[in-house]
Amino acid sequence: MALVQEIKPSKKNLFSINSQTVLGNEAIAFGLFDEGVEYAASYPGTPSTEVMDQLLDLSLNSSLIASWSTNEAVAFEEAAATAITGTDSAFVCKSVGINVAMDPLMTLANSGVNGAFVIVVADDPGMHSSQNEQDNRLITLFSRLPMFEPSSVQECYDLAREAVKLSKKYKIPVMLRSVTRVSHALGIVTRRPSLLTPKVEFKKNPQRFVNIPGNARKNHHRIIELRRQLKEEVISSEFWEEIKLGANPDYLVVTSGSSANYTKEAITALNLNCHIFIPKLIAPFPERKIIEIAPKYKKLIVIEELEPYLETKVKHVIQSNKIKVQVYGKEDGITSREGELTTEKLMANLAKVLNINYEPPKVISKQIIDLIKIRPPVLCAGCPHRSTYVLIDKLLKKSNPIYCNDIGCYSLGVLPPHNTADILICMGASIPMATSISLTKPENMGVALIGDSTFWHSGIPGLANAIWKNVNILIVIMDNQTTAMTGDQPNPSATNSPLDIAKTVEAMGAKTITINPMDFNKYRKSLQAFIKDDGVKVIVSKYPCALNIAREIKKEGKTLPLAKINEENCNGCNMCIEPLGCPALTLNKKRLAQIDPTL
Ligand code: SF4
Numbered sequence: 001m002a003l004v005q006e007i008k009p010s011k012k013n014l015f016s017i018n019s020q021t022v023l024g025n026e027a028i029a030f031g032l033f034d035e036g037v038e039y040a041a042s043y044p045g046t047p048s049t050e051v052m053d054q055l056l057d058l059s060l061n062s063s064l065i066a067s068w069s070t071n072e073a074v075a076f077e078e079a080a081a082t083a084i085t086g087t088d089s090a091f092v093c094k095s096v097g098i099n100v101a102m103d104p105l106m107t108l109a110n111s112g113v114n115g116a117f118v119i120v121v122a123d124d125p126g127m128h129s130s131q132n133e134q135d136n137r138l139i140t141l142f143s144r145l146p147m148f149e150p151s152s153v154q155e156c157y158d159l160a161r162e163a164v165k166l167s168k169k170y171k172i173p174v175m176l177r178s179v180t181r182v183s184h185a186l187g188i189v190t191r192r193p194s195l196l197t198p199k200v201e202f203k204k205n206p207q208r209f210v211n212i213p214g215n216a217r218k219n220h221h222r223i224i225e226l227r228r229q230l231k232e233e234v235i236s237s238e239f240w241e242e243i244k245l246g247a248n249p250d251y252l253v254v255t256s257g258s259s260a261n262y263t264k265e266a267i268t269a270l271n272l273n274c275h276i277f278i279p280k281l282i283a284p285f286p287e288r289k290i291i292e293i294a295p296k297y298k299k300l301i302v303i304e305e306l307e308p309y310l311e312t313k314v315k316h317v318i319q320s321n322k323i324k325v326q327v328y329g330k331e332d333g334i335t336s337r338e339g340e341l342t343t344e345k346l347m348a349n350l351a352k353v354l355n356i357n358y359e360p361p362k363v364i365s366k367q368i369i370d371l372i373k374i375r376p377p378v379l380c381a382g383c384p385h386r387s388t389y390v391l392i393d394k395l396l397k398k399s400n401p402i403y404c405n406d407i408g409c410y411s412l413g414v415l416p417p418h419n420t421a422d423i424l425i426c427m428g429a430s431i432p433m434a435t436s437i438s439l440t441k442p443e444n445m446g447v448a449l450i451g452d453s454t455f456w457h458s459g460i461p462g463l464a465n466a467i468w469k470n471v472n473i474l475i476v477i478m479d480n481q482t483t484a485m486t487g488d489q490p491n492p493s494a495t496n497s498p499l500d501i502a503k504t505v506e507a508m509g510a511k512t513i514t515i516n517p518m519d520f521n522k523y524r525k526s527l528q529a530f531i532k533d534d535g536v537k538v539i540v541s542k543y544p545c546a547l548n549i550a551r552e553i554k555k556e557g558k559t560l561p562l563a564k565i566n567e568e569n570c571n572g573c574n575m576c577i578e579p580l581g582c583p584a585l586t587l588n589k590k591r592l593a594q595i596d597p598t599l
Pocket residue numbers: 378379380382383384385409480484485545546547548
């Protein structure tokens with residue numbers, strides 16, 4: 001029996017507002033919601049976080065269940081199960097977050113779902129906030145999942161809705177890939193009313209959803225056939241945009257996503273006559289459309305950031321159909337495999353490759369550049385991580401430590417004056433790295449530095465491994481009771497959570513001490529003895545994130561009290577300035593400490 005899914009209007013009465021200015025990420029959330037997604041899970045990560053922030057807002061007074069999970073694999077598995085049992089669902093993550101979810105993703109790509117399942121991934125060309133520059137369009141090559149790629153805020157909304165529809169129709173997960181510049185673009189989105197859609201009833205089907213090898217083989221066969229049908233859908237649905245500049249275009253240009261925006265600007269500025277083809281569903285690639293239009297041109301230019309995904313697809317179609325057209329791409333210098341594209345870079349590259357006269361914009365004068373203050377990333381004023389770093393530096397001076405860091409605000413310990421980061425790979429790697437270093441380099445102390453959110457995300461398996469191997473390492477867990485780096489999302493350490501890091505670590509069998517980093521002198525002696533013990537030793541350095549304290553005070557309608565130095569008690573010893581490196585603390589003209597009230 002088909003059930004009818006009722007979508008209640010949100011308490012903010014959002015349906016009465018047809019157009020509003022939102023971020024690309026917020027538009028994705030609206031698209032998922034308006035198309036009937038009822039379950040959404042995610043782990044925070046820039047540049048994807050605002051998708052879930054908005055979904056959480058929409059869930060306040062609707063039937064949508066949206067929540068943060070402990071990591072991306074957990075979030076994916078939650079949403080996968082709801083999609084399999086018939087609830088339209090979504091999973092959201094940042095570029096590298098998808099790596100954590102790859103295990104369930106690859107299996108779900110094979111078995112499919114019953115309700116809709118949309119995988120939203122926001123890539124980060126230029127690595128503004130990521131540890132690598134992976135191009136997740138390539139996932140479609142081995143997962144065989146369809147992928148939409150929006151280039152504007154409105155398309156974020158429209159294609160999120162299309163992704164839900166396509167997933168529902170073919171009963172397979174559908175990916176929506178954004179990038180920082182689209183996710184964080186601000187633009188107008190026009191929403192369309194939600195439709196009542198029949199809810200899929202779950203009928204047990206272990207042959208399809210219990211992925212033992214015999215069933216998985218049948219699923220694999222079925223998914224290959226589905227992929228063929230999907231290619232037909234691409235042609236009939238026309239998920240693309242075509243722009244013709246000039247009466248008789250000289251070039252065919254193939255581009256997509258954010259690159260399409262740079263392309264439109266560069267080609268207009270260079271006054272080129274072009275036929276621009278912009279697929280919106282980039283996997284399966286609309287091959288038949290290329291076969292139809294490419295023979296009309298002598299030159300075909302592919303414009304894309306990062307990997308030559310479109311270029312490989314285009315060249316394959318051109319070669320296998322013996323189309324006589326010259327293709328220009330990465331190796332010709334049209335775009336780079338590294339970093340973000342810009343309109344200026346693209347104009348210069350196109351002019352060079354196509355031998356066009358082009359005068360680059362005048363370089364800003366050196367005096368102006370000198371006036372621009374370079375602001376390197378820095379821990380916030382009052383951040384408790386600084387005190388933890390000062391403490392461990394004092395404690396471990398003679399222990400020859402190798403600092404294995406994890407992902408979070410505390411990665412900034414790599415900067416002077418702290419210099420408490422020697423190796424950083426990915427979420428959860430700190431404890432395993434310290435473990436193996438302690439076994440191969442007994443002359444050094446393996447030290448793992450990890451935050452509370454990362455501990456719950458993927459720190460626990462590393463800790464179990466270290467205790468099991470009975471290694472001699474020090475783990476410092478900086479518990480500020482929030483996922484601070486991405487803007488204060490809750491995790492199992494949040495206030496009122498039944499989980500507690502120190503109790504968990506102790507229960508697992510590690511020696512544990514909890515300290516207040518803002519009062520570190522109190523613990524110095526006991527810690528000196530503590531770190532000399534054998535085995536896995538864990539210091540839980542517990543103090544709330546400074547920004548969170550400020551937010552809580554503001555929420556209560558109070559004004560943040562201004563901290564001041566009592567000059568009568570200050571001798572200008574500099575101890576609170578240089579070792580801490582806090583931007584709010586400086587010496588005044590009297591050579592006494594002062595706190596910048598604006599910070
Ligand atoms: S957000 Fe919080 S934890 Fe992160 S640097 Fe700022 S104060 Fe420190």
